[in-house]
Amino acid sequence: MRHLIHSRDISRSDIEELFRSADELRLSREESLKGRILACLFFEPSTRTRFSFESAMHRLGGSVIGAENAREFSSASKGETIEDMMRVVSLYADGIVIRHHEEGTAARAAHASQVPVINAGDGIGQHPTQALLDLYTIWRERGSIDSLQITIVGDLKNGRTVKSLLWALSQFSNISVTLVSPSGLYLPEQVRTELRKTSLVIEETEALDPHFQTADVVYQTRIQKERFADQNEYERYKSCYCIDKAGAMKMKATSLLLHPLPRVDEISADVDDLAHAAYFRQAENGLFMRMAILKHLLG
Ligand code: NCD
Numbered sequence: 001m002r003h004l005i006h007s008r009d010i011s012r013s014d015i016e017e018l019f020r021s022a023d024e025l026r027l028s029r030e031e032s033l034k035g036r037i038l039a040c041l042f043f044e045p046s047t048r049t050r051f052s053f054e055s056a057m058h059r060l061g062g063s064v065i066g067a068e069n070a071r072e073f074s075s076a077s078k079g080e081t082i083e084d085m086m087r088v089v090s091l092y093a094d095g096i097v098i099r100h101h102e103e104g105t106a107a108r109a110a111h112a113s114q115v116p117v118i119n120a121g122d123g124i125g126q127h128p129t130q131a132l133l134d135l136y137t138i139w140r141e142r143g144s145i146d147s148l149q150i151t152i153v154g155d156l157k158n159g160r161t162v163k164s165l166l167w168a169l170s171q172f173s174n175i176s177v178t179l180v181s182p183s184g185l186y187l188p189e190q191v192r193t194e195l196r197k198t199s200l201v202i203e204e205t206e207a208l209d210p211h212f213q214t215a216d217v218v219y220q221t222r223i224q225k226e227r228f229a230d231q232n233e234y235e236r237y238k239s240c241y242c243i244d245k246a247g248a249m250k251m252k253a254t255s256l257l258l259h260p261l262p263r264v265d266e267i268s269a270d271v272d273d274l275a276h277a278a279y280f281r282q283a284e285n286g287l288f289m290r291m292a293i294l295k296h297l298l299g
Pocket of ligand 1: 048049121130160
């Protein structure tokens with residue numbers, strides 16, 4: 001693994017090695033990236049991903065340079081290509097984390113860079129480090145990923161975390177996935193066709209019941225407001241699957257409720273105290289998983 005662009009590129013053994021490494025780093029004070037520099041280029045808003053990458057780099061003894069609004073405050077605003085930018089930034093840093101509004105840009109960036117590039121989200125494409133922290137959370141909370149029934153809910157058309165998660169899950173065995181979304185927000189046909197060639201058993205429906213109650217893991221997602229050209233259409237979908245406390249209490253006792261965050265109204269705040277609600281632990285795991293990823297790629 002030289003770059004991390006698509007979840008398809010990570011093998012099961014790499015994923016399991018990252019789990020073990022994240023567990024070790026959670027407890028250690030090692031500074032294995034001392035003297036190394038990470039460049040963070042964010043062309044789209046971010047809280048968790050950017051802060052956890054930056055915190056991870058600092059915790060490993062390294063330092064960070066970056067642009068949090070690269071669309072406006074980098075030379076991209078003057079018309080510089082991503083290729084030229086990467087060619088130059090990779091002379092200044094030992095690794096690059098990039099989030100971009102256009103699908104495929106992270107792959108172009110990797111092609112032009114002399115140092116490892118990590119895709120922190122490219123448009124509606126991929127978000128592989130989120131998938132790794134999602135799986136790490138399931139692994140920590142349930143002990144294993146094989147033989148799970150997972151229900152994925154929300155904006156599957158525009159959500160990149162879902163696509164990355166599905167590819168990462170396809171490395172494991174005996175996984176059945178129920179995709180729950182309004183028909184206008186189904187997983188894109190091309191992604192579905194490619195995923196059907198993997199071992200995943202995939203079912204699609206518009207109905208949250210009974211898949212919500214029977215799942216081992218429910219992965220709720222936000223309707224991606226910023227991807228809708230027509231905001232009236234967004235308003236129509238906005239609150240299509242809201243999980244409240246009464247609903248969440250119908251989950252199986254050992255089931256997990258995950259969400260990549262940020263949430264809007266798709267999980268109400270009164271769910272947060274239930275044992276099922278793992279999304280803030282998931283966000284915390286993101287720090288240790290990103291430490292493991294940085295150590296692996298930059299170390
Ligand atoms: C996600 C993203 O940016 O794709 N956020 C994140 O990185 N945790 C999910 C989202 O924005 O809905």
